[in-house]
Every structure is written in C-alpha cells, then in structure tokens.
Amino acid sequence: MYSIDDFDRPSVAADIVVFGIDRSGSDSKSKNLELKILLIRRGEEPFLGRLSLPGGFLRKGETIGQTALRELSEEAGVSDPKLIQFGVYSQADRDPRGWIISCAFLALTDTVTLSTAEDSDAADAQWLSFSFSGDHREASVTIGQDITINYRDGVPLESPLAFDHAQIIFDAFLRLRDEAVYHDIIFDLMPPLFAISDLQKPFEAITGIHTTPQNFRKKISPKIEETDLFDQRMAHRPSKLYKRKDIVS
Numbered sequence: 001m002y003s004i005d006d007f008d009r010p011s012v013a014a015d016i017v018v019f020g021i022d023r024s025g026s027d028s029k030s031k032n033l034e035l036k037i038l039l040i041r042r043g044e045e046p047f048l049g050r051l052s053l054p055g056g057f058l059r060k061g062e063t064i065g066q067t068a069l070r071e072l073s074e075e076a077g078v079s080d081p082k083l084i085q086f087g088v089y090s091q092a093d094r095d096p097r098g099w100i101i102s103c104a105f106l107a108l109t110d111t112v113t114l115s116t117a118e119d120s121d122a123a124d125a126q127w128l129s130f131s132f133s134g135d136h137r138e139a140s141v142t143i144g145q146d147i148t149i150n151y152r153d154g155v156p157l158e159s160p161l162a163f164d165h166a167q168i169i170f171d172a173f174l175r176l177r178d179e180a181v182y183h184d185i186i187f188d189l190m191p192p193l194f195a196i197s198d199l200q201k202p203f204e205a206i207t208g209i210h211t212t213p214q215n216f217r218k219k220i221s222p223k224i225e226e227t228d229l230f231d232q233r234m235a236h237r238p239s240k241l242y243k244r245k246d247i248v249s
Helices: 064-076 165-182 185-189 196-207 213-223
Strands: 011-022 034-042 055-057 084-089 100-110 122-134 138-143 147-152 224-231 239-244
Touching (some): 011 122, 011 165, 034 064, 034 196, 055 064, 084 165, 100 165, 165 196
Antiparallel strands (some): 011 055, 084 100, 122 138
C-alpha cells in the first residue's frame, strides 16, 4: 500500500531563461538587432550578490507553469510570456539549501522595461547582451561585458553564476536556436502584419545564420502570406507586408 509519508519529498522550483530581442535604435532596416538575456542579482543567500536566472519555489495549489509566470512578474515585471518547458534539473548537489528539483522554462520576448517587487528575493533585474559561439563539443557564452563561460561537451568548466544556471542557460539557448530554425517561435515577436526584414533580423540574431532576403523569403514562404499592404516606415522604397499563414491541422 502506497503512503506518501514513506518517501522523501524534494522542494520544487521553476527557473526561467528569458531571451529578448532588443530593438532600441533599430528604425533603420540595416540595423542589426541584439540578443539579450534576463538575469537577476540575488538579494539573499545562497549566492548573495551573484547573477542568476529568475525563478522561485512552487507554492501550494500552483502548477509549475504558474510558478514561473508569478516569479517573472515579481522579479522582473515581465508579464504573460509564452513559456516552453525544456528541462528538469535534479542533481543532488545543485542547491546548497537541500534537495531541490528545478523545472526550466524558455521564453522569447521583445526587451521590456523591468521592475522588481519589494518582497522579491531579487535585488534587481537586468537585460544583458548574449552571444554564443562554438558547438556541442566546445562552446563559449558571453553575457554582458564581463562574463564569459566556456563549455566542453555541453558542460560549463566554471561559472560566476549562481547554482547550475550556466548549464540551464546553455541548454536553453540550444533549444531556442532549434525553435527558431525548425519551428515558429520567431512569430511570437511579430505584430499581425510585418515585413520580411522584421522576421529575418531576430532570426539572424538568434541563430547567427545570415542569408539574403530572397533566400530567407524562400525558406519562410510556407508559413507566411503576402498582403496588398506596404510598410510606410520606409519612405523611399516601402516593403511589402506579410501575415502569418493560418495553419489548418
């Protein structure tokens, strides 16, 4: 006969990797967009003062997805992003406070104004530039101006971040890149009508894959539909506007 009291129970937490596309100053079609990552500076132990992912503990009556949304709102003022759950982290020594399992989520958004609730354990939240180079065997992640994390076989060699968050970030970026190349996550950033360049720039910022507008249009054409409207932001040569094609399953 099963009894819940016969088994040890871990605490359960959510950690959220939020990537942002920074469009500030990008009115020109030639302006490259910048990929950023949302990190918080911890306001309490463990790892007081260290940078970490936003996140927190599951509360009674919540789903883990609701925990992730609540923590993002409390720690960074980010509201209602689309979340993709991509991993569970359960190594016994991942948190010095005890046995804590983390469910990790990925989100992609336009960079937003940040705010931190007074009762949050985060001292502040900030968007930092993010770049990735290499592959699964040898890779390097650069965050902001001061943080570089090297990886071998997908494992961080050392990290200034709290907990195992360098590992979670590495895994999240690979999932983000996969979602951008093979799925539809880029459309989450788009208004109802958009120019090809509006779609191509964030794709390039995430994947590092640069191609001509003609080749990109060919790649994305099964998912978009041309309209009779034009982008009036470009006075000399307005661009045709597109919308996402309705997919009937």
